[in-house]
Amino acid sequence: MWFDNVDAYRHITPKRLALVMPRCPEPETWARAFDDAIERFGIENVPLLLAQVGHESADLTQLEENLSYTAERIAQVWPSRFPSAASAQPFARNPEALANSVYANRMGNREPGDGWRFRGRGAIQLTGRYNYTRFANAISDRSILQMPDQLLQPKFAALSACWFYANHVPSGADVLLATQRINGGQHGLIDRQNRYDRALTILA
Known part of the structure; x- marks a missing residue:
């Protein structure tokens, strides 16, 4: 099928995304969304991006902040x-x-x-009106502020993740620095490193 054609993608194919994130639902849809978003925001280190996204979203299965706590x-x-x-x-x-x-x-x-x-949503969860507004301006789509649940859709979840990564993770960052810039600390560092190593091998 067309989505298995490597030439149809510039950065990530459905088959490779499914290997990088084994629990990813609908790899075809997500690969197209991320391929377009990576191109739009000029992401250079795709394995590092996908490692961070994979950890933050549990392989794109959790796109909304869970605030149901004891x-x-x-x-x-x-x-x-x-x-x-x-x-x-x-x-x-x-x-x-x-x-x-x-x-x-x-x-x-x-x-x-x-x-x-403006609770956390997306593949790297945006939180707060400030971040939602900056993202909406970056993609020239102010409807995000009226309908923030759009960040639960693959297109906007991927765009928001790539926008956030591009604006917070400097070129040449390693897993530790990327984690600190995205997470604000070092939560899940071992998992992120393991994901990065796997993505490097798969996308080599």
């Missing part, structure tokens, strides 16, 4: 805001209320409900 977990994640499980109890298993509490007046969020409206 009170105990909320207190662990946001200890300065919730010093005890009891203080977090009103937000337990209440994702919308939690997002509107922890993301209020941050990351460009300024209107009531912005925390939930």
Whole structure:
């Protein structure tokens, strides 16, 4: 079929994407989305991008921030805001209320409900009105701000991931630096490194 033709793609084919991310649903759709997005934003280190995307999205199976936490977990994640499980109890298993509490007046969020409206979405999850606005401007599509769930679609999930990567990960970055720029720390570093090594072999 046409999507198995290497010549039809510039950066990643469905077969190779399925090897890089074994749990990826619909490799044909995702390969086309990422191939176009990689080209658009001039991503040079495709294996590093895909390693970060694979970890962040669990092989493109998780495109939305999970904010359904127990009170105990909320207190662990946001200890300065919730010093005890009891203080977090009103937000337990209440994702919308939690997002509107922890993301209020941050990351460009300024209107009531912005925390939930601009929660993390995409293959590298964008969070906050500021990032959504910058991305919408970058692709000249302001509908993203009115319909942010578009980032759950392969086209916009891939575009937003490549835009974020291109604007945060410098040329020549290794796995550690890319992880710090994307994650803000070193969470999942071993998995990201393993994914990068596998992607290098597959895409060589």
